[in-house]
Amino acid sequence: MILNPKFPLYLPGVKNGSNDNVSIIGANLREDITTLGYFVSSNGGLEIKIQNNYPTKDYTSFTEILKKFVQDNQLENTKRLGIAVPGPVLDGKSSPARLGWNLDIEELKKDFDFERIDMLNDQEASAYGMALLEDSDLxxxxxxxxxxxxxxxxxxxxxGLGEAGYxxxxxxxxxxxxxxxxxxxSPRTNVEVEFYQFLNNLYGIVSWENVLSKGGLFNIYRFLRDVxxxxxxxxxxxxxxxxxxAEELYKAAVEEDVLICKIALDTFLEFLAREANNLALKLKxxxxxxxxxxIPQAIREYINKxxxxxKYKISDKMEEMLKSIPIxxxxxxxxxxxxxxxYSAYIQE
Known part of the structure; x- marks a missing residue:
């Protein structure tokens, strides 16, 4: 995997030859599946050698998964570890609510012999990873x-609902x-006010994640069904x-033409367009x-571009700017x- 020039990332370590041919374990921690990969850096990019998935809930800690990955693949003298977590990282620590794990770089250093460990929010990690995309992935x-x-x-x-930027x-x-x-x-129409009240009774504070996530898609569906x-x-x-x-809902909408499923997907996509508008404006x-x-990847064929x-470009005063933004x-x-x-390979010189 090589860097795509469409994403000119700030990676000062690319120019440092000592960062070539370095062994790295990358990890993406998620509520359902935790994925680990063994990488080798080369020519300013990465080559992935091994990739394994682990059911997150089958393990009591990330340390347990990491030990199993190292043992199963007989990895020795791996130099670096990069971890993506679904939550904020503060002072090298993170306690993602959806995982129920406490993660601490210093504790990991005691358990493993890495020369360097990095931990960052999963959407920030994803932003770095997008620089390795090919044009066909866009x-x-x-x-x-x-x-x-x-x-x-x-x-x-x-x-959950990840939001990040460059x-x-x-x-x-x-x-x-x-x-x-x-x-x-925030709701916009009378029906959305009803939806907000439905969610308010469930959650109190209603976040965009309650609407735009796997759980959010279920909330939309059960509002349509029950209310x-x-x-x-x-x-x-x-x-x-x-x-x-999400997959079953999509199949029922596309293959079985079930009306409630089609309305649920249409509603989800309208909310997605609106929050895309919000984020684009806030980050300019x-x-x-x-x-x-x-979810967008799973229902990609359903999306009417x-x-x-x-829906995305609707704005009080900023429609011209929104219309200039490629999506x-x-x-x-x-x-x-x-x-x-x-990140672990090249962020530092």
Missing amino acids: DPIYTSGHLEKGNVAILAPGN FFDGKYLRPFATEGGHSEF KRHPEPEWLSDRLANGNF ATGGLLISGD DKFYE YLIKQNYTALNGAAL
């Missing part, structure tokens, strides 16, 4: 043909994390309860808007894993 929703110069926004609905310093893109997914959701009384076929109830909710993302995450763009859907699913390893 599915344009709206574009003038290329990414313009300027800040870039990243919106990623999955188990600051453009005039020459390089510098990734940064946010916790914008936890900002408060708006859209009929749910009996066979669908069993499939949704026993399978992957004239360099582009990148949409990633499990023209309709999404029309891409990311098709690749391992940007956080790759980004954590890339």
